[in-house]
Amino acid sequence: MTRFRVAIHIVPRRGILDPQGKAVADALHTLGFASVGDVRVGRHLVLDTDAESAEAARDAVRRMCEQLLANPVTEDFHIATVEPA
Amino acid sequence: MTRFRVAIHIVPRRGILDPQGKAVADALHTLGFASVGDVRVGRHLVLDTDAESAEAARDAVRRMCEQLLANPVTEDFHIATVEPA
Numbered sequence: 001m002t003r004f005r006v007a008i009h010i011v012p013r014r015g016i017l018d019p020q021g022k023a024v025a026d027a028l029h030t031l032g033f034a035s036v037g038d039v040r041v042g043r044h045l046v047l048d049t050d051a052e053s054a055e056a057a058r059d060a061v062r063r064m065c066e067q068l069l070a071n072p073v074t075e076d077f078h079i080a081t082v083e084p085a
Numbered sequence: 086m087t088r089f090r091v092a093i094h095i096v097p098r099r100g101i102l103d104p105q106g107k108a109v110a111d112a113l114h115t116l117g118f119a120s121v122g123d124v125r126v127g128r129h130l131v132l133d134t135d136a137e138s139a140e141a142a143r144d145a146v147r148r149m150c151e152q153l154l155a156n157p158v159t160e161d162f163h164i165a166t167v168e169p170a
Contacts, residue, residue, distance in 0.1 A: 003122070009129045024130070027153055033145065037088070037133035044094045044129035045109070048122035060118065068112055 001050045004057040005085040009078045010070045011042030045069065054082045086135040089142040090170040094163045095155045096127030130154065139167045 012018040021039040028036045047064075051057035061079055070077040097103040106124040113121045132149075136142035146164055155162040 001120075011129060011131065021130075024154070025132075028132075028149055031149075031152055033134070033149055035086075035135040035145070036149075037135070039130065039132040042129040042131070044096060044127040045106075045124065046096065046127070047110075047113075047124040049118070050120040050122070060120070064113055064116075064118055064121075067116055069109070 001052060003048055003050050003085040004054060004082055005046060005048050006057060006061045006082050007080040008045040008047070008061060008065065008069065009042060009080055010045065010065070010075050011040055011078075013074055013076050016074050042075070048085050054084075058082050086137060088133055088135050088170040089139060089167055090131060090133050091142060091146045091167050092165040093130040093132070093146060093150065093154065094127060094165055095130070095150070095160050096125055096163075098159055098161050101159050127160070128154075133170050139169075143167050 018040050020041040024041060025036055025039040047061070049057055049060060051060060058079055065077040066072065103125050105126040109126060110121055110124040132146070134142055134145060136145060143164055150162040151157065
């Protein structure tokens with residue numbers, strides 16, 4: 001078994017209202033960053049897990065996203081990196 | 086001016102307690118993912134901004150992180166990608 005460090009991005013699906021992103025965009029405009037357009041705020045998770053291979057770690061993390069980490073109705077997830085920890 | 090799409094990771098600094106990460110790790114263990122160790126939960130932002138160049142976009146986003154997006158006491162930020170939108 002090897003320990004892998006996996007980075008995951010979970011973002012609101014395009015077309016779904018993202019009130020947090022809207023609030024951040026408004027705050028940036030107030031601070032003078034007038035050139036900022038759309039802002040989306042999601043989650044960035046980094047987790048360590050033991051697995052036989054990088055592919056097995058990726059499969060396990062995909063199941064974690066489907067079962068717990070991402071909301072299947074409103075969010076998309078993307079496994080960004082799988083690296084030996 | 087070109088429109089750039091910038092991805093930012095904001096994560097709790099190592100060594101600082103991350104209660105949300107701890108809660109996620111506990112929930113994953115309960116679901117049977119026993120091989121999961123440390124979990125850190127941060128934010129993944131994607132924002133569109135107009136700038137003269139990718140370097141100028143990166144500089145502007147760095148200032149946004151310092152002034153609003155990241156908590157300088159507890160969080161580290163990393164500008165992951167800067168790409169024409």
